[in-house]
Amino acid sequence: FHDFRGTKKLDETLEKMVAYPADFYKVVSTATTLADNVTMIKFLARQGDRHSLVGMCMGEQGIISRVLGVRAGSVFTFASAIAGEETAPGQVTAQELRNVYRIERVDVATRVYGVAGDPVAHSLSPAIMNAAFRRENVNAVYLALHAKTLKDLLTCVREIPIHGISVTMPYKEAILHHLDNTDSHTTKIGACNTVVRAQDGNLYGFNTDASGIVRPLERRLNTLEGARILVIGAGGAARAAVFGLKERGSEVYILNRTAGPAKKLAHQARARIVKRADLKKLAFDVIINATPVGMGNTRDTPLQDKEINSRYVFDMIYDPGETRFLKLAKERGAQVIPGIEMFAHQAARQFEIWTGKPAPWDEMLRVVLLALQERSNRSTSSK
Structure with missing residues (x-):
């Protein structure tokens, strides 16, 4: 049985099917919400002991049931032999199920984590986090949770249950109202990118973006104390950079297209504002691009070459791996820090918060660089 429109009346459908003797009964629905996975998993748990069931949800949002359905009561699941030969919406390859999600090791003790946002289809987080769990022998699995509403996500967190979330857009600020407590970074930045579900069910929020910015710099500079650092932007990423750097004692300057947000951030963090016209006269230890300018295949850049006077240039954008801004910085003699390092460091801090182990x-x-290269190769071959 396949329902291509939703997930409903699963028990009624099965009761009709069992009137006909069979080795297996396949009940497949379509997930239009994350909570539909909960419905499917509870159905499998109820009926799995009575019948030889195969059950899962189709669609991008059905990944939870495809990975966790087997432990709930599904005899097996379905996957495509190779990418591009999927036979149902949301189906993943057998290689991905085995190598990324380690489906053959998923059991009742497996802890569930995920990246939650809208969209999340192209997130690199499942690759990097599942690789970390595998390397450190952690019994956990990490999934992409396409949450169209925050309510849907929180229902899934409670019911599966999900033990931790990497929160992405558009929920980094909205989720604050649903947390039982937050760390100081989250409070200052005004955004949460990491959630832990405690044993009592309470939700605790953290922000690891600041770690993602500070750690790559600390690997290169002897100290951030007194370092002159220019942050371009005044949004969420910039706030993480500014507060993280101020905490390390850096002398932080802010450059933003609009004055209002820059003034507010500078006042809150006790940082300084600079005008673009003054850049050619100023020198910095580090320049950080905390804006989306340069993302994708665009040739846009937040600064012109003559405005780059810095020992290091750090671009938070990680796709493409080398932005035009970083190329200009190299030409100016600066050492560059690609955004993929921020991504990996903030993920490493999330791993440490969730597991208590060094990441x-x-x-x-290595894994995230490989994933980026494979994505680039696919993009090139499809042109």
Whole structure:
């Protein structure tokens, strides 16, 4: 049985099917919400002991049931032999189920984590986090949670249950109202990118973006104390950079297209504002691009070459791996820090918060660089 429109009346459908003797009964629905996975998993748990069931949800939002359905009561699941030969919406390859999600090791003790946002289809987080769990022998699985509403996400967190979330857009600020407590970084920045579900069900929020910015710099500079750092932007990423750097004692300057947000951030963090016209006269230890300018295949850049007077240039954008801004910085003699390092470092900090173990940083960086290269190769071959 396949329902291509939703997930409903599963028990009624099965009761009709069992009137006909069969080795297996396949009940497949379509997930239009994350909570539909909860419905499917509870159905499998109820009926799995009575019948030889195969059940899952189709669609991008059905990944939870495809990975967790087997432990709930589904005899097996479905996957495509190779990418591009999927036979149902949301189906993943057998290689991905085995190598990324380690489906053959998923059991009742497996802890569930995920990246939640809208959209999340192209997120690199499942690759990097599942690799870290594998390397450190952590019994956990990390899924992409396409949450169209925050209410839907929180229902899934409670019911599956999900033990931790990497929160992405558009929920980094909205989720604050649903947390039982937050760390100081989250409070200052006004955004949460990491959630822990405690044993009592309470939700605790953290922000690891600041770690993602500070750690790559600390690997290169002897100290951030007194370092002159220019942050371009005044949004969420910039706030994480400014507060993280101020905490390390850096002398932080802010450049933004609009004055209002820059003034507010500068006042809150006790940072300084600079005008673009003054850049050619100023020198910095580090320039950080905390804006989306340069993302994708665009040739846009937040600064012109003559405005780049810095020992290091750090671009938070990680796709493409080398932005035009970083190329200009190299031409100016600066050492560059690609955004993928921020991504990997903030993910490493999330791993540490969730597991209490040191993160396998080198492995996480290796995996995410490989994933980016494969994505680039696919993009090139499709042109």
